[in-house]
Amino acid sequence: WPAVEFHDVRFAYRRGKREERTQVLDGVSFSVPTRGLTAVVGPSGAGKTTMFQLIERFYPVDGGLVRLGGRDIEALPLDTVRALVGYVQQDSAAMRGTIRENLTYANPHAGDAAIREAVEMAGLTSVIAQLPRGLDTELGDQGSGLSGGQRQRLCIARTLLQQPAVMLLDEATSNLDSDSERDFREVLRRVSRHCAVIAIAHRISTVIDADQIVVMEAGRVRATGVHQDLMERD
Numbered sequence: 001w002p003a004v005e006f007h008d009v010r011f012a013y014r015r016g017k018r019e020e021r022t023q024v025l026d027g028v029s030f031s032v033p034t035r036g037l038t039a040v041v042g043p044s045g046a047g048k049t050t051m052f053q054l055i056e057r058f059y060p061v062d063g064g065l066v067r068l069g070g071r072d073i074e075a076l077p078l079d080t081v082r083a084l085v086g087y088v089q090q091d092s093a094a095m096r097g098t099i100r101e102n103l104t105y106a107n108p109h110a111g112d113a114a115i116r117e118a119v120e121m122a123g124l125t126s127v128i129a130q131l132p133r134g135l136d137t138e139l140g141d142q143g144s145g146l147s148g149g150q151r152q153r154l155c156i157a158r159t160l161l162q163q164p165a166v167m168l169l170d171e172a173t174s175n176l177d178s179d180s181e182r183d184f185r186e187v188l189r190r191v192s193r194h195c196a197v198i199a200i201a202h203r204i205s206t207v208i209d210a211d212q213i214v215v216m217e218a219g220r221v222r223a224t225g226v227h228q229d230l231m232e233r234d
């Protein structure tokens with residue numbers, strides 16, 4: 001079964017008591033395989049974040065069907081959905097305490113082997129080894145002990161500890177230098193060999209590397225394909 005399927009999904013936010021509605025997803029269909037990188041692109045307001053939130057079952061759909069691993073998301077226990085889907089939370093204001101505490105924030109019982117594996121996959125092993133107290137180094141205010149790119153990869157490692165089947169990542173708001181960009185690119189490739197990665201892509205490198213690109217516009221999927229196909233089409 002694909003990791004995620006949308007079949008003709010319709011969704012509108014309700015506003016106020018009169019249930020005035022704004023159609024946000026208007027018949028969206030696509031399928032995400034169990035491994036690989038799917039890049040979602042499209043202008044602001046296209047419905048990308050809403051699509052993520054439906055994969056997390058924040059809201060029920062108004063029409064159509066969302067499936068996780070072949071099963072109707074609305075028939076799955078919410079705990080199962082939470083275990084299957086990992087959203088990479090990138091709120092650096094929440095970064096306090098040690099690196100270990102940050103990594104295990106949502107998974108306090110994670111063992112050392114699992115932590116090491118997540119850190120390795122996120123390309124942070126040598127970074128952490130160079131810190132005075134390793135995993136027990138205090139991050140400082142808003143994670144100031146690490147560079148922007150390293151903080152972003154720490155957020156990925158944190159989500160990896162959940163061992164999700166689907167990782168959701170919004171690339172918004174991060175300007176990386178070319179070394180960090182290359183590291184990030186490698187991490188996404190590596191992680192996508194272990195689970196389905198869906199990235200709201202703001203980086204051209206992610207779009208180029210993607211195994212599938214979903215182009216959204218005004219609540220619809222305008223095209224899907226790999227970079228080469230889409231270049232030829234326009």
Ligand code: ADP
Pocket residue numbers: 013022024042043044045046047048049050051
């Ligand atoms: P994108 O991530 O592609 O920028 P969004 O999914 O955030 O798009 O938004 C799609 C549309 O839904 C926009 O018109 C936005 O204003 C609207 N929207 C998003 N969140 C809400 C909400 N909580 N309540 C009402 N409308 C919303």
Ligand code: ADP
Pocket residue numbers: 049052053056087091170
């Ligand atoms: P900001 O304050 O910069 O908007 P947020 O963390 O509140 O930062 O949200 C950034 C974007 O990510 C918003 O569009 C928000 O809707 C989205 N977002 C936040 N948490 C989740 C989540 N768990 N799943 C999907 N999207 C999310």
